[in-house]
Amino acid sequence: MYLGIDVHKRYAQVAVMDEAGKIVEEVRVENANLDELAQRYAGAQAVLEATSNYYHIHDTLSEHLDVTVAHPKKINQIADTDKKTDRVDAKELARMLRLNSVPESYVPTEEVREARALVRGRQTLVENRTKYANKVHGLLSDHGITEDVKPLTVEGRESLRGLSIPMPFDTLLESYLDLIESLTEEIQKLDETIEECAGSLKETQLLMTIPGVSYYTALTIYAELGGIDRFDGDKEVVSYVGLNPVIRESGDSRIEGGISKRGSGRVRWLLVQAANTAVHTSNDEYLSRFYDRLASRKNSQKAIVAAARKMLVSIYHMLDRGEAYDPPGVTA
Structure with a gap:
């Protein structure tokens, strides 16, 4: 049946x-x-x-x-x-x-589901906090207050609470600031759980040997990729994340466009940030040489996206082989 x-x-x-x-x-x-x-x-x-x-x-x-x-x-x-x-x-x-023609979807393990719940839950809290920060900026703009304020910092909130604006907008401002404060506390609590979770998994422990990859980035990559054995190779992982260039061929012409942007935008963004850190802060010789070579021929944005793609290829092979990050010329 x-x-x-x-x-x-x-x-x-x-x-x-x-x-x-x-x-x-x-x-x-x-x-x-x-x-x-x-x-x-x-x-x-x-x-x-x-x-x-x-x-x-x-x-x-x-x-x-x-x-x-x-x-x-x-x-x-x-x-x-x-x-x-x-x-x-x-x-x-x-x-x-x-007819055996069902296109199958990956079913994550309980471990991967828990990791996804944590990182996606944190993302939701951050998005909500950003929403209220934007409301603060909008409220100030409506009252002609153009000074640079940072409602996401403790100092910024203290400064904002000292402002004098008419009712009921002062009450609204106080409510927004209280919500931002509450969400910040919840994010910090969740960060502790995420760090603990990342430290307990062999996959994320391997990922954190990459310069520029924090516990949150490591757990997000692990959560969104799931079991690495479900991919046939590094090209499939790159395509899954949407970092593969779109190729258009017609007759004898072949044009390489931008990346496909399929899959998780959050993972792509984190990989680009991690590549930036590896290249510009952590002095990762392997990625830095690759980035410098491309940046001299293309613009820096294309070069850093390509570096993120190269990092993802390394991630695939690390997880596939169970090895720490150790490319030529780099000490993990």
């Missing part, structure tokens, strides 16, 4: 298909009751899309079924239907599973 499971927030639409391609059952099941369905079809194959809440459902079903997780974007590109309803989607999933 082949089970196509279209998962929603509280329920799932399930289509059960037999070996001959005939639908033998269609049922809508509360997510909390999927375990009962899985037991009834124990040993069968099942497929569900990688939605926001699929981890728990995948784990529950996997106790009884052979579960495949489908890549949502890729499956929409190849699905053989123009209709979009729960029943149609469930049947299409079952059909593709029977």
Whole structure:
């Protein structure tokens, strides 16, 4: 039997298909009751899309079924239907599973999930703090206050609390500053947990031997890449992160454009920052020589992105071989 499971927030639409391609059952099941369905079809194959809440459902079903997780974007590109309803989607999933044509999505381990939750949670807190800092700047601008203030620093907040602006804007300012302070404290607490987590994993311990890679950068890279053995080589990792150049070929011409920017923008940004530190602060001879050679022919921005790409290639081989960072001419 082949089970196509279209998962929603509280329920799932399930289509059960037999070996001959005939639908033998269609049922809508509360997510909390999927375990009962899985037991009834124990040993069968099942497929569900990688939605926001699929981890728990995948784990529950996997106790009884052979579960495949489908890549949502890729499956929409190849699905053989123009209709979009729960029943149609469930049947299409079952059909593709029977034909062995499901584009699979990576299912991270519990360890990787925990790392992702930590670094993505921190990113959310930082984004919220930045939002309130921008509100402070907007409020000051509305009242003609143009002096340079830094609401993200202790000194900046103390200075802002000494300003005299009319009601109710003074109350709003105080609220924004309190929220920034609270979020800063939560970020610091989370940083301690992230540092502890990074120090406990062999993969992140290896990554932190790279000049310019902190515990947060190391854990983010590990969390977003997941198991390195799921990649066939360094080119696949570079493409996954979106640091691969876009190549356009036409006839005899070949034009290399900017990077594809697929995957995690946060990882790309962190790799570029790490490359900047390695080249300009940490005196990483390996990357510095590479950067200087490119910067003399191209602009510095292209050169640092290429250095970040080269660092990512090193990261792939480090994790693949279980080795610390030790390229030619560099002491880790």
